[in-house]
Every structure is written in C-alpha cells, then in structure tokens.
Amino acid sequence: MASRSRHSGRPRTSRGRLPLWLGELPVCETDHLESSGVSRRDLLGLLGVAGAAAAVAPILTADPAMAAASDLALDPKTQPADPVNYAPPTNLAADSQAKDAALSWIDRQSESIIGLNDRIWEFAEPSLAEWNSSWAEAQFLAANGFTIKWGAGGMPTAFVATFSNGSGKPVIGFSGEYDALPGLSQEKGNPKHSPLVYNHDPYAPTYGFGHGCGHNALGAAAAAAAAATAAAMKARNLDGTLKFFGSTAEEQLVGKTVAVKAGVYKGLDAFVDWHPATNNSTSWDSSNAMYSIAFHFLGTDGHGGSPLATRPTQDAVSAMSMLTEFLRESHQAHTARAHYAIRQTGQAPNVFPTLSSIWYFAREGSPARAKILMDRIVKCAEAAAMATGTRMEHRIVAGTWNKLGNKRGTELMHANMTQIGAPKFSAADQAFGKALQRSNGTGETGFSETISELRPPASVFMGGGSTDVADISWQVPTIQMGTAHQPGGTKNHSWHHTATAAAHPGHVTMLMAAKYLAGTTIDLLTQPKVVGEMKDEFERRTKGIEWKSMLPDDYELPLYEPPKWFLERTGQKWPPKGVTWPPRRIVSTETAPDLGPALPPQNMPPME
Incomplete structure (x- = not known):
C-alpha cells in the first residue's frame, strides 16, 4: 500500500525512499526516467532541496533547452522556488x-x-x-x-x-x-x-x-x-x-x-x-518540442484481382506505421510521443493507389531530442519505401520548441x-x-x-x-x-x-x-x-542559449488559396510574397517492377 506525502498528498514509493532510477541515470540521458509515483516535493523533501538540485543538475545541463525550462535556471536569491514549502505570493494582484x-x-x-x-x-x-x-x-x-x-x-x-x-x-x-x-x-x-x-x-x-x-x-x-x-x-x-x-x-x-x-x-x-x-x-x-512531417509514397497502379507487378503505396504507409510502432520499446523515452494519421490511400479494395500519404508528429522534451526521434521515423519511411519498391518524399510541416x-x-x-x-x-x-x-x-x-x-x-x-x-x-x-x-x-x-x-x-x-x-x-x-x-x-x-527556428531555411508554407471575397475584404494579394502558386505537384512517375521471366499467359477475362 502506498503511503502519502505530508507535503503533496501524492503517493510515495512503497518503501518511502529515493527510487533507484535517479542514482543509476547516466549524466547524458533523460530517456529512462520512469514514472515512479514520487512527486517533486517528495523527492526534494527526501534529499533536501540542495541535494536534489545537485542530483538532477548534471542531467539537465546536458540538454540546455530542458535545463532553461526547469527551476534550476532560477536565481535562488531573487526567484526562489522552494518546492517543499512553496507558497505563492499573495500581494501581486493589485486592486485598481x-x-x-x-x-x-x-x-x-x-x-x-x-x-x-x-x-x-x-x-x-x-x-x-x-x-x-x-x-x-x-x-x-x-x-x-x-x-x-x-x-x-x-x-x-x-x-x-x-x-x-x-x-x-x-x-x-x-x-x-x-x-x-x-x-x-x-x-x-x-x-x-x-x-x-x-x-x-x-x-x-x-x-x-x-x-x-x-x-x-x-x-x-x-x-x-x-x-x-x-x-x-x-x-x-x-x-x-x-x-x-x-x-x-x-x-x-x-x-x-x-x-x-x-x-x-x-x-x-x-x-x-x-x-x-x-x-x-x-x-x-x-x-514537448515537436516536429511535424508529411510523408508521401509514390508507386504504380494495380488491380486487386491481379496484384502482381505493383509498387503498392498502401502497403508502404502500413509498413511505415508498423515500423514506427517498434520504436516505442527501445528507441522512445517516456517523455516522447509519436503519432500519425494516414491521410490518403486506397479508396476502393480493387484499386491500388499510386499515391499514399501519412502524417507524423514526433514530440520530445527539447528540439534536439525531437530531431533524434523524427530522424528515426524518417528511417522507418525509407525502409518502408525500400521494402515496397515505392518512392518516398517528405516535407517538414511544422517544428516547435x-x-x-x-x-x-x-x-x-x-x-x-x-x-x-x-x-x-x-x-x-x-x-x-x-x-x-x-x-x-x-x-x-x-x-x-x-x-x-x-x-x-x-x-x-x-x-x-x-x-x-x-x-x-x-x-x-x-x-x-x-x-x-x-x-x-x-x-x-x-x-x-x-x-x-x-x-x-x-x-x-x-x-x-x-x-x-x-x-x-x-x-x-x-x-x-x-x-x-x-x-x-x-x-x-x-542566457547562453541561441534560439533557432526548427523550420528549415527552405521551408515551404503549407497554404490553401483563399476565396476571392476574403482577399478583397482583407486587402491581400495572392500568392503571398515569396510563394510560388500553384505549388509543385506530387505525381507518380514510377514503372512496374521486374518480376523476372514471364509466366505462361493466363486467358482470363478482366474482373472487378
């Protein structure tokens, strides 16, 4: 049975002591912190505020963006954050x-x-x-x-x-x-x-x-x-x-x-x-910081009743989603989130689409960590394209700190x-x-x-x-x-x-x-x-952190063309400065794969 902290009212670990994960954590990692049930107040109460800060400071300084967002970045002389006995100031909101x-x-x-x-x-x-x-x-x-x-x-x-x-x-x-x-x-x-x-x-x-x-x-x-x-x-x-x-x-x-x-x-x-x-x-x-990338797989036409010699894009998005699920076990920290939506693929069971699209969000505690996760997702896309014989394109849609x-x-x-x-x-x-x-x-x-x-x-x-x-x-x-x-x-x-x-x-x-x-x-x-x-x-x-947009210098705005009435009311011209319209079309130019020596002809009527 979990006891309760007198400070936070949150469950402690059953033995009421410091969980092993903090002492065993490598300095350069924050991947494998587990949700222990020990609150920040419990932790600092057990270690003492100074001791706890000393314990986690090396972890965070390995990732400056995460460190800046933590209370370790506060000046203890002017902005103390006593997590054990903290009480918010009561005199800041003025009557006026x-x-x-x-x-x-x-x-x-x-x-x-x-x-x-x-x-x-x-x-x-x-x-x-x-x-x-x-x-x-x-x-x-x-x-x-x-x-x-x-x-x-x-x-x-x-x-x-x-x-x-x-x-x-x-x-x-x-x-x-x-x-x-x-x-x-x-x-x-x-x-x-x-x-x-x-x-x-x-x-x-x-x-x-x-x-x-x-x-x-x-x-x-x-x-x-x-x-x-x-x-x-x-x-x-x-x-x-x-x-x-x-x-x-x-x-x-x-x-x-x-x-x-x-x-x-x-x-x-x-x-x-x-x-x-x-x-x-x-x-x-x-x-969490986040990258958003849209992936497009391009292949060839096919028929459900005669699927040979097809580069199947629907299989590609299915394969990619399966591969990214495997990241969760050994390549995705508890701070990470990866999720997707299949935006475009087959519309009928007997029509193989030449274009299928899947859209991913990759979230992590800092831009550097989010990039590592998204790079792994891109590798999964490349593997899915290789396995299905399709061609893959991708573009960054968003990136936020x-x-x-x-x-x-x-x-x-x-x-x-x-x-x-x-x-x-x-x-x-x-x-x-x-x-x-x-x-x-x-x-x-x-x-x-x-x-x-x-x-x-x-x-x-x-x-x-x-x-x-x-x-x-x-x-x-x-x-x-x-x-x-x-x-x-x-x-x-x-x-x-x-x-x-x-x-x-x-x-x-x-x-x-x-x-x-x-x-x-x-x-x-x-x-x-x-x-x-x-x-x-x-x-x-x-201090000491240079903010840089996660969007690349050649970032392409994801735009829809406004209706005429909106442009007239708002006094805008289309397209905006620096935007080419219409954008480049994403069209399959793939050819059927080689299946080797031809099989004997099959005299069968076409099917639906």
Whole structure:
C-alpha cells in the first residue's frame, strides 16, 4: 500500500525512499526516467532541496533547452522556488480602478463576446482555412479601437491587431486562435454523441469539423480581454500598447512558428495566453518540442484481382506505421510521443493507389531530442519505401520548441485568478457536465469551481503535449493559464469538448478567462517592477542559449488559396510574397517492377 506525502498528498514509493532510477541515470540521458509515483516535493523533501538540485543538475545541463525550462535556471536569491514549502505570493494582484473598469467592460459586453464565441464555433473551419473565423475576430477588435494588419508571416488568416495609448510602453501581446478539428462535430449542449455535421457514405461515413479544443473560446476570450484592457487604458489614461496576434493553424502547430521565424512577435515586453482545460489553473511548466512531417509514397497502379507487378503505396504507409510502432520499446523515452494519421490511400479494395500519404508528429522534451526521434521515423519511411519498391518524399510541416515558463508571471496570473475568483456554474450546468462524464465513463464530479493550488513544476520534465506558443516563449516572457471549459475526466480533442464550447458552461468559463487575462494585463501595465522581474528571469533562463527556428531555411508554407471575397475584404494579394502558386505537384512517375521471366499467359477475362 502506498503511503502519502505530508507535503503533496501524492503517493510515495512503497518503501518511502529515493527510487533507484535517479542514482543509476547516466549524466547524458533523460530517456529512462520512469514514472515512479514520487512527486517533486517528495523527492526534494527526501534529499533536501540542495541535494536534489545537485542530483538532477548534471542531467539537465546536458540538454540546455530542458535545463532553461526547469527551476534550476532560477536565481535562488531573487526567484526562489522552494518546492517543499512553496507558497505563492499573495500581494501581486493589485486592486485598481483600471482593473475594475476592464472587468466591468467584460460584464457589460458579455452578449457580444458570447456572440463571437458562438459564431466561430458554428463556422468550425479547419486549420489554414479559417476565412470566416479570423474575419469575425478581427472585426470584433476593429470595432473596439484596434488597427488590423493581415497576412502575418505570409499566412492569409493570420493578423496583428494593435491598440496604443500614451507613451505606448510597455507592449503586451495576446494570442487568438480559431481553427477546428476534423471529425469532432457535435451538437452544442448535448451530452450524448450526436454529430452536428454527419456526411453519409455507405462505405465510410464521416463527421464534420468541430471545436474539440475550444479555440472558438480561446480566441473570443483573448479578444475580449484585449478590448477590455484597451477600454480601461482609455478610461484611466494608462500608457501601453496591446498587440493581439490572430494565429492560424494552431492545431497543426504552424501559425506561430512561422510568424516567430518571420519576426512578427518582436518588440514585446510580456505575452499573456490561455487555453481551455478541465480545471482553473496556471503553471510555469514546460511542454514537448515537436516536429511535424508529411510523408508521401509514390508507386504504380494495380488491380486487386491481379496484384502482381505493383509498387503498392498502401502497403508502404502500413509498413511505415508498423515500423514506427517498434520504436516505442527501445528507441522512445517516456517523455516522447509519436503519432500519425494516414491521410490518403486506397479508396476502393480493387484499386491500388499510386499515391499514399501519412502524417507524423514526433514530440520530445527539447528540439534536439525531437530531431533524434523524427530522424528515426524518417528511417522507418525509407525502409518502408525500400521494402515496397515505392518512392518516398517528405516535407517538414511544422517544428516547435519546448515551452519556456516564467515563474514570476505565473505568480501574477495566479494572484489575479484568486483575486477575481473561480467560475460558478448553475445546477443545470453541473448536470450537463456530469452527463458528459457519464457518457465518457469517468467520475461524475461536474465542472471545477475552485482555483487550483499553484505548485512548482517537476524538476525533470516528464513529457506531454506541444504548443506553438512555445516559440513565442523564447522571445518574450510568457504567461499561460487554463479554465474549466470542460468537466474533469473528459479529453481534449473530443466531441465532449465540442459540446461544451458553445453551451452555457463554456460561456461561463470563457468569460472568466477573459477576466483573468485582462486583470493580469492591467497589472503588467501598472506594475513595472513585476515586468522587470519577469524579464530578469527570462534573461537568466535564456542566457547562453541561441534560439533557432526548427523550420528549415527552405521551408515551404503549407497554404490553401483563399476565396476571392476574403482577399478583397482583407486587402491581400495572392500568392503571398515569396510563394510560388500553384505549388509543385506530387505525381507518380514510377514503372512496374521486374518480376523476372514471364509466366505462361493466363486467358482470363478482366474482373472487378
């Protein structure tokens, strides 16, 4: 039976002592750290803070990007992070008339904010083609005093909205996203799976796009926070500049990585961000770096009834997926994630496709580690092509760093969340949340109505998701938080989340997110000391590390051609500067393989 730590309430190992993996770990490796059940607080309590830091420091210094994101990078004199007795500061969030003005603005404008949220939810547009969604978000900001510049980083649905007052300093950035996910269409407010868009096909029915990651709420809340802060700046005559970055294709981790490489985010003093979640919390933890690569196999035609002398591309993607599964045993650390989608292959059993495509994400704790994993995946693709006699092409679609947290900025956000208070849900909201949990087979606890305790992150990053906000975090001190936009136990990227994203409980937490962002931004505008501390921490974390985009110099933007009306409204020309359109076609030119001496003729009629 596992005992419980008096500090964390988390299980210890059964013997209550330091697990063997820490003492046995080679200095240059972080691959084989196992999930021991011992929390960071337990570990540091057992070793003593200094002893634990000394134990893990050599591990992390072998990977500078992971070390920078850990608390070992903090200055213990000015930014101590005592993981055993840590208590967040309580005096960072100031009471001010400007903050009251911003929060009141959100209350008064709640109907228009909810309207923006629901319009984007209804559009449910895919990554790189958010024509209506990006336009709606930009129009909301323009109506509230922001100037709009389209085509940020060469991406048609990316824009920068700017508001400035007084001296224009400091400069605070917001992030807006608005892309939906395939297959996650769902009726809003329905706790049972019922796709809003169902495409009938007797062989392969499909569901439409849906906001199963809540980006409709993410963009609406961020836009509301920016507009509310601008209104407070005018009312209370606050100096500063707000920059709202409308970002395309976050679900594919494309938009921000491209824009950062193009210098779009330069000149910021701080950046505030949020994402829908299952609780109300903030942290300065890290994320996985990630490479995204699309693989194309080209072969020859074939017939299911006479398959000889075919270079089968469907076999190639199947072989590649099998080979990459074998990486998990001996070539993939617990911090790593590798997953794929077969995007294009055979459409009928008796037609061998000449082109099949499979798309991979490879995630690891740092860019260097992600590259090693993706290089192995490329080798699997080469082997699959060799085995099937097909030709393989691949291209990098995205590449993003691990996230760099900011402890002081996170403490400011947590203080504002505590000051403003947790979201409150009606009995009907909670009944809906519990029904969603019931349909998912998880405990029926409903939506969270508490602000989670702020705790230091683990000393050694244990793996997880990725975000293209990470590339921004290496340019400017970045703060992130989440609100309980879906009930606990339900998954992100699920129809359960789509169901809440335009329902009443989703509206509640979306508006609270706007308040947390606005309150924190007002403090950034009025507390230069805190901004200075955030910058000092940022400089310490990034000292000696040269950020370089993971996108190659010859990177080709993954674009769709915008409709004519969108180009006219946004004043853009097609194609963007530096883009060749239409792009090079990927076409098979392969010939049938040699089977050796011909067999005796078979006088059989053709079959279907």
